[in-house]
Amino acid sequence: MYVNRRQLLIAGGGIGAATLVGCSSQGGDAPAPQTTGGAPKKGGTLRVGALGRAGAITRDPHGTQSNESDYLVLSLVFDTLTVPAGKPNTAPRLAASWESAPDLKTWRFKIAPGALFHDGSPVTAADVVWSLRRLRNTKSGASRLPGIQADNITADGDATVVLVSDYPNAELPLLTRLSSFVLKKDTPDGALDKAPGTGPFKLDWYRNGNARLVRNEKWYGGEVLLDAVEITMFETAQAMSNAILAGQIDLASNVGPVAARIAETRKDLRVVRRPNDMAMPIVMRAKDGPFADPRVREALRLVVDRDAMVKQVLSGYGTVANDIMGTGDPHYARDIPQRTRNLARAGQLLAEANFDLGRTYDLITTEDIAGLAESATLFANHAREAGIRINVVKQESGKFWDETWQKGTLYTTYWGTNDSVLFLGSKLMVGDAGQNEAQFADPAFDDAYRRAVGAADEAGRAAALVDVQKIQHERSGYLLWGMADGIDVATAKVQGLPTLAGYGRVQLQSTWLR
């Protein structure tokens, strides 16, 4: 029930710019902000509820953010170089454009013309360089700007910033989407709470996680319609749900499926579904142990009843997945046939692999996010129907991350950035990946990954991407049964809400009130 530490990982921007990067669209086309109420109108105060914990409050834009409420405040007051989008998955913000050298190592970002800090001073390359270096030099800097040394972030004139990666990286701009907040050069640590940003809103006041922001009349990114945004921090989704049902807030951010079902019975409330928000795969250790044989892993993937999982665990607010991580990627391979339940085939595979059906296998899970433990319980039911005995063990979060994560043989995990197959591949599946949850090592996969990330031409890249996904579908350590929608609930008067998954939901600059 508490927002705990790992929740922020997905939730908070914690896990590096890239993890939080969450934008995607199910159909592949760019999701337009949803609008039903006629021509956009100026004015009004939007009252937003967001999850957060009093003890985890942080005002440092480059700090470890575990509160969605704080991240919301930061991303409305400050700008990142790029932001999550639909197709392609990265859109300009403070960087108006970017280009790479042919080697895919050197990237040049051009600062948006007319960008001003809230105190009226113009944004220069020096400010951006200082901010990115500050980000890179934080304790988690290496995972937020992977492959980019602080010394390799430089200014070229007043309006261009140059980033040089240690290795070719076709997806480098994606890394600056979520935590590359730009502050004025030499902002002292003690003045972060009042530091001027460049974003669509200026800070009016902030206290204990709650805040009020007012419109930035001079925002370079276009006209901002709302007069003000009031943000209230909620410890639990249930309290936030009650607040919107009672009319105390206008938008409940990331409030979950139960609130959505209640809201659907009411005319004055609207549910915003943001597909591909959260992956909750089951990890099967590939290196050794009972699931080392790829046939066993495939059998488990055939055992799960995906439709039932989506219906029961996600209350229907989600989509069936195909064991490939990164379902929101514009290049997601939709033509790989959907795996469905096939107990006969599963039994056959298990027999071929001499899988021991006499044993009981522990499936370890946590209650970090809603539905995770339930998914384990239901999967155990499905497996039992196939003769596999699975015992669900719920671990306390701290213990889970210390003892089970990356080490266990069968456990649940979750990821909140799902719009890049390559990003997840680099993080989780290449042989030397820093967070290889299943200890999966497959030379063919590594090769396909390198071809994709180093390909300068679109065609070669697309072909390699298909290979990456085929191998994942066939033999990775993941059983990805479905994708949860991100769910916001809003009052009927709120228009132009973002429909992007993950942290795309904080983009309230074009929201307006009817």
Place this chain on the structure above:
Amino acid sequence: MSTPATSTDTAAARRRYARRALPLLPAALFLGAALAGPRLAPHTIDAPVTATYATAGDGALLGGDQLGRDVWSRLLHGGGELIGCAFLIGAAVTATAALLGCLAVLRPRAGRVLERTADVAILLPSVLGIMLVALAWPDGGRWAVITAAIVLGIPFAVRVVAAAAAPLAAAGYVEAALMRGESSLSITVRELLPNLRGTVTALFGLRFVEAVYIISTAAFLQIGPQPPEADWALMIRENAPGILLNPWAVLAPSAAVALLAITVNLATSAPAPAPRR
């Protein structure tokens, strides 16, 4: 009851006996039902049979819970362990506190030590204490809650017993017994406890109900019984977000907890000496 009374005297005695036993009846019935419940349940506790938070009817008497499991079946399964744990906690706390409380007033030095310990424990909000114990002992499950509830409940109960026993200890017959050099234990058992019956039985009733409260609150904080167990306290917590969708998923276990408290209270206050003649 069917045999005619042979004399008015025995009939009156029987009636008196019946009146005395009557308050025990609801508790007995309720406990019996809770223990027999699992046999009567139409479904298993972990199989989804309907939509999540489905409303009552449609094959599920009280609707579905947060995973679409049958609320009625889970309700029938969910009482046994809660009752057992609460009973264990109530009994352990009451028995220990009764002895320690009397000891505290009879032996001033021991009394001071107990008093100081109690002082410390009383400053620790029980909810926090339970969180600490359960987090320090993550695999403890129910036993972590039971241990924490007993340890944290005793100091409070000791003070209640001591406060009630203090006037008695000053009484002549207790002082006389002390002079005679009788052991504290024997004075406690022979002289003090009989006079504290009201306090002690009421204390057990309170501690039992308090134990129900603590177990439920712990379950709310995700401590103690773990899913997919069917436990009333756990059911209330798990289904609270969906109370507007299927109120029974929360109201039914809440009512069960309340009924449990009332019937046990009725039973424990029954044998207490009636204040009037």
Place this chain on the structure above:
Amino acid sequence: MAALTSGAPAAGSTDPAPAGPPAPPRVGADRARRAGRVALRVGAVLLRRALVLAALLAVVFAAVEILPGDAATASAERGDSAAAIAARREHLGLDRPLWERFTDWMTALPTGDLGTSARGEKVADLLRDPFPNTLALAGAAFALTIAASLALGCLAAARPGRRTDRVIGHTATTAFAIPDFVLATGLVLVLSLWTGWLPAVTVADASGKPAEWTMMIMPVLALAVPQTGWNTRIVRGALADQAGAPHVEAARLDGLSTTRVLLRHALPGALPVIATGIATSTGMLLGGAVVVETLFNYPGIGTVLAGAVAGRDTTLIAGSVALAGAAITLVLLAADLVRAKTAGAGR
């Protein structure tokens, strides 16, 4: 036996008024000496309570220490290297011995410094707004509890064994057996979501306090109802025990009215037990605040504490407990006074 409560009149001052007009200087010296003795006694009581508080904090500090994981891992990000975690541990001072950190923390306490949280924030800053909010909430609930439980307990005791007594008894038991979160959920459902009478959650304004006073009503009720149930039982039980006392019997045989016997003869004797019972329930009140504040999104230390335990934030937990403990200590001191006065200052 009969002697035990005869000296009980609660309001009576134990200091005999100086008889006659003795020489002024002597009276002054007497008074000064007596005042000194009283001050000494009060000081001793305060010191004792302070020591108790320190002991509690030591226990909490040690308990948090044996929790699996520590603040360094708890504030880690997924994928942080072991080296990064070790660096953070060093930065937070977690590599120093437990007793050293505890001593540092304790010695800084009197200056109002509650230490630094696992995330590098000043604990005193984190609790500055929440603590008064919780005091307001718990204080209101406590006052309501005392008034209601005394009234209900006396009402029940006035008609022992009758219907009023039984109804109050069972209602009280039910009230405190229903966990606060069930009650809170029910209150929100009925008073807010169905009827729209009250705001469902607390929203704080720029001052850090609830934006409207009506936001306090449901949290206060959710806290006070179970407490009232509990304390009504205590009041009723203490009065029942007193009902058998000889001087109460005597008063009743004298033909005094039930109310008079109850209020003038039984209640004073029962006060020590009542005071103890009610005072010790403040701990439960503050414990309940953890749950109730979380549910109503009330900006108090309960919410901070709940998050701090999940985050293994030792100093933040200890800071919250120190403040809560100080508040409870004051209530216990008040109960000590009541006991000392009514029970004839036995020790």
